[in-house]
Amino acid sequence: MKKDHIPQDPSPLDHFTRELTYALDEQGRYTTGLSRGWEVKASALGVAWEDIQARIANAKAQVLAGEASPLLFFMELRLMDVGIVAAYTGFWKWQVKRHLKPRVFRRLPDKKLARYAELFEVSIEELKQMA
Amino acid sequence: MKLPFEHIQAAHCENGVTTNLLRHIGIEQISEPLAFGIGSGLFFIYLPFLKINHGPAFAFRTMPGMIFRRTCRALGIPVVRRKFRSPARAEAYLNECLQRGQPVGCQVGVYYLSYFPKAFRFHFNAHNLVVYGRDNGSYLISDPVMEQPTSLSAYELQRVRFAKGPLAPRGQVYYPRPAGPLPPERIRQAIRKGIARNVRDMLYIPGPIAGVAGIAYTGKKIKKWRDKLGLKRAGLYLAQLVRMQEEIGTGGGGFRFIYAAFLQQAHQYHPQDELLHISEQFTRAGDLWRSAAVQAAGIYKGRLSSQADFNQMGDYLLEIAQVEKQAFRALAKVKW
Numbered sequence: 001m002k003k004d005h006i007p008q009d010p011s012p013l014d015h016f017t018r019e020l021t022y023a024l025d026e027q028g029r030y031t032t033g034l035s036r037g038w039e040v041k042a043s044a045l046g047v048a049w050e051d052i053q054a055r056i057a058n059a060k061a062q063v064l065a066g067e068a069s070p071l072l073f074f075m076e077l078r079l080m081d082v083g084i085v086a087a088y089t090g091f092w093k094w095q096v097k098r099h100l101k102p103r104v105f106r107r108l109p110d111k112k113l114a115r116y117a118e119l120f121e122v123s124i125e126e127l128k129q130m131a
Numbered sequence: 132m133k134l135p136f137e138h139i140q141a142a143h144c145e146n147g148v149t150t151n152l153l154r155h156i157g158i159e160q161i162s163e164p165l166a167f168g169i170g171s172g173l174f175f176i177y178l179p180f181l182k183i184n185h186g187p188a189f190a191f192r193t194m195p196g197m198i199f200r201r202t203c204r205a206l207g208i209p210v211v212r213r214k215f216r217s218p219a220r221a222e223a224y225l226n227e228c229l230q231r232g233q234p235v236g237c238q239v240g241v242y243y244l245s246y247f248p249k250a251f252r253f254h255f256n257a258h259n260l261v262v263y264g265r266d267n268g269s270y271l272i273s274d275p276v277m278e279q280p281t282s283l284s285a286y287e288l289q290r291v292r293f294a295k296g297p298l299a300p301r302g303q304v305y306y307p308r309p310a311g312p313l314p315p316e317r318i319r320q321a322i323r324k325g326i327a328r329n330v331r332d333m334l335y336i337p338g339p340i341a342g343v344a345g346i347a348y349t350g351k352k353i354k355k356w357r358d359k360l361g362l363k364r365a366g367l368y369l370a371q372l373v374r375m376q377e378e379i380g381t382g383g384g385g386f387r388f389i390y391a392a393f394l395q396q397a398h399q400y401h402p403q404d405e406l407l408h409i410s411e412q413f414t415r416a417g418d419l420w421r422s423a424a425v426q427a428a429g430i431y432k433g434r435l436s437s438q439a440d441f442n443q444m445g446d447y448l449l450e451i452a453q454v455e456k457q458a459f460r461a462l463a464k465v466k467w
Contacts, residue, residue: 001383001418012250017277019379020142022164022388024414030164030392032142034278040421040428041377044370045250047431048184051367055185079184079242080296084254087295 003033011037012045052079063130069105070130071096074120089115136234136263138273138280142382142389143167143192144259147275148236149199151261153208155234156309160318161202163382168393169205169325170198173386174332176341177349184253186371189349191385193332195257195298199236201328203307205321212305218289221302225262228304234263234273238303240294246274246281251379256298262288276379315400322397323467330463333455343456350448357441366431369444373424373431384417391417405465412458416451423447 003023013019018034025031059076062068075085082100086093091112098104099116110124117127125131136155141147146163149170153161161169171193178188192198203210215221228235240256241247264271269282283291292302336342340349349372356365376385394410426444429435 001388001414001421006383012248013379016246016248017279019276020140020382022142022382022392028411030388030395030410035383038377040424041373043428043432044373044424045378047367047370048374049250051185079253081182084296087299 003031006033006035007038007040008036009039009042011039011042013037052076060130063102066102069100069102070127071100071105071116073130074116074122074127078120085116085119088119091115132229133264133266133271134229134232134234136261136273138263139275140278141275143380143386144275145195145198146170146172146389148259148261149202151273151275152234152236152306153203156208156307158206158208158310158313160313161206162396164389164393164396165318165322166198166202167386167389168329168397169321170201171325171329171332172198173329173390174341175343175345175349175385177345177352178340179352184371186368189372189375191376191381195238195259199305201325202321205324206310206313206317208310209308210305211308212303215302218293218302221292221304222285222289225304226265228306229262229265233306234261235304235306236261237288237292238300238305239288239291240296240300241291242294243287243290245283245287246272246277254294254296256294256296256300319400322400326397326462326465330459333459334463343452343459346448346455347452350445350452352445353448354438354442354445357438362430362433362436365441366433369427370431373427376420377424384420387413387417387420401465401467403465403467405461409458409461409465412454412461416454416458419447419451419454423451 001023003025006021006023013036018036020032021035022030023033056073056076059068059073063070063073075081082093082096086096099108113124113127117124120127137151139151141150141163146166149166150161150163174190174193176190181188200210213224215224225235237260239258239260240254241258242252242254244252244258261273262270263273269284270288271280272283273280292300294300333342339345356368360368377383382389391410391413394406394413398406423444426447430440430444
């Protein structure tokens with residue numbers, strides 16, 4: 001890539017930083033330049049976020065249909081998976097998986113719910129109501 | 132308290148932390164490309180079974196932590212590295228380092244990294260930054276991917292140092308210890324060693340998923356993605372590939388341009404003119420990676436959708452595998 005070809009597209013990096021890019025100068029020597037962003041990768045990030053939004057909506061629908069506990073919704077909302085939730089809360093993975101069942105979740109004591117509520121930065125009530 | 136530490140922006144966080152911490156102990160010759168090359172940073176691996184954000188994992192560089200470790204070792208610089216169980220101890224140790232004038236590299240997770248824009252905050256735990264002082268209870272942070280230094284509160288710093296999940300940092304801190312002057316002969320040796328190890332990693336690593344063989348393997352798989360995964364998921368996978376290749380920290384073209392720059396700088400230590408020629412091959416590889424990204428974008432944006440488009444996408448990777456294979460073979464044959 002030549003230095004004057006370094007892309008300068010609007011991107012999610014705006015108001016944060018420009019990023020350092022390696023490129024060739026006129027004499028074919030490597031130098032660096034700053035890039036505001038590149039449309040190709042900004043749209044890759046956009047695709048990833050669309051997928052996340054769809055997963056959140058899907059989780060919400062599943063919870064409302066009684067197929068999963070609100071835990072699923074918050075897990076998707078915070079971009080987590082069972083492994084990450086287990087690592088932060090100190091539950092085992094199999095416990096988290098069990099708590100994804102509405103029947104099990106409904107009977108959880110507040111003490112356990114508090115561990116999830118803290119991780120998702122909501123109150124226990126909000127956790128139960130999926131607010 | 133603010134330690135005398137110069138913030139110099141880098142393309143990649145670990146390269147930047149390495150070069151900036153080395154400068155702090157008086158070693159100014161090691162640029163970002165030299166650190167990357169001596170640390171044998173160039174790599175490729177496709178991990179279909181390891182899911183990151185519900186897609187397969189790709190990496191264009193070697194394992195986190197290796198560049199710092201290998202570069203320092205090859206240059207004969209002793210390294211201090213510590214992990215902690217207890218966040219309180221981790222903080223106390225950090226404060227103690229700053230107290231005796233030592234800026235430290237920290238491994239952190241980006242999900243809770245408050246100064247990052249929200250769009251980039253995934254559960255990725257192998258980001259690196261330097262803490263170089265304290266001011267009114269907040270820590271002064273030099274994040275090499277940023278143009279300017281920044282800061283974090285004690286709580287925020289502790290949170291990112293104890294992020295959980297894959298590659299959890301566990302409060303890890305590291306820094307090089309002063310080691311006296313660095314003779315050019317040692318840099319020359321380190322360059323040779325870094326290249327030899329990178330040749331080994333890219334050409335001779337066993338199994339089909341890594342090195343140049345891994346690039347070709349991925350190319351062949353991509354051709355099947357349209358039928359196997361459907362357009363939507365195939366697009367998501369390709370977007371993931373492009374992000375790993377181009378997102379903050381690769382210097383463009385999946386680190387291939389940094390490696391090409393490394394070979395040019397290596398030429399200043401070794402008079403072999405092949406290095407310049409091979410550097411051009413890596414520039415070509417980087418350019419091809421970027422063309423492949425444009426093709427991928429056509430697919431995930433829905434502009435391209437035919438099997439021929441997927442074939443072309445896969446062919447890009449097959450061609451890249453050829454170019455890089457020849458480049459590394461040529462590197463293996465350089466007479467030092």
